[in-house]
Amino acid sequence: MELLFLMVYSFCAWLVFFKFRWLPWNITTQVITISIPLILLAAVILFLNISAPSTADVRVINYSVQIVPRVTGRVIEVGVEANRPIRKGMVLFRIDPEPFRFRLQAARAAVAQARAKLIGSQANQSSYEEQLKEAQAKRGAVSAKLELARMRVRQYLALAATGAGPRFDLEQAQAEVQGLHGELAALDAATAQARVKTRARTADGEQDEVARVRAEIAQAEAQLAEAQWELDQTTVVAPADGSVVNLQLRVGQVASQLVMSPVMLFIENTQWVLAFYAQNEVREVGTGQEAEIAMRMYPGRIIKCRVDSVIWATSGGQVPIGGNLPDLPMLAAGRLAVRLRPVDADVFLAAGARGSGAIYTDYVVFLHMVRKVFIRVQSKLDWLVLKLH
Structure with missing residues (x-):
């Protein structure tokens, strides 16, 4: 565009000074003639880079997912x-899936086994209560027999003292008392054991054994769910x-x-179109502004876009946290990325595609036409394939 402007200006100067000789060609007119285009071009370029900043680095980036x-x-x-x-x-x-189906079957069997164990534990709970009642009833009967045996021993002792009763009956009664004492002690132990098992409960009022079995069931069901999840995966x-x-x-x-x-790399269709600018070029850029890009994969085509956002961050904005002074390399000032959204929904952009583009801000709007001419001329140059092979 600048070359075209200079060619037109040079042709006009030739007409004025050499063809029609309307003005003399001296030192004064020479300085003025040369200064005018330089000043105009400098002013246009300075304001154009703020009003409609352009970039030769437009990239298409797709989300990639590592499949594991x-x-x-x-x-x-x-x-x-x-x-x-x-x-x-x-x-x-x-x-x-066969190994995982086997694990699933084993997990189902473990759940069924735990549930059956729960039924047995609940039956044992009732059995312990019945054992306690039975032991208490037997103890009452044995206590009554013991009292009767003690009374007989006292009677036989009285008879033996007067010589009226046989010594054998006394010894038999005493042996019966000792046997009933042993039986009563065994019943006391059984009663205590049944009472402990009956009263052994958790804070929820459930028997410890039943609570343990319920915990086993919960664990088995969790393993079953995990086995089902692994099979689905x-x-x-x-x-x-x-x-x-x-x-x-x-x-x-x-x-x-x-x-x-990872076993494969999955490229999503969701894309980011990023245009990279120097940090002093984006001060007038805002969301929703018009933009145009020319991708090398579509020579001569202008793709309409809208500014989505400015990514106000660069890699230079990070400092490693640690106990030592950060060792930062001397790098050039980082550029800022502007995300663009293509208005043409049907346009296909390959991941990694490159091109150029421009953003049309709300500043010095009349210069936008100049930038649009620039980008369209540049897009035509993409038709050229400069290769020697």
């Missing part, structure tokens, strides 16, 4: 092809719309759940 399975196993199916459109929810690959689906590039996964390969060993 949550379980480890042998791949039995790869459901996608490289560089093909993939819809969200489509199967990427499947891992052999053997099928890996696409997290969003996109595609897989450089697909190396094959049937028979072992897919590992190690985070550092």
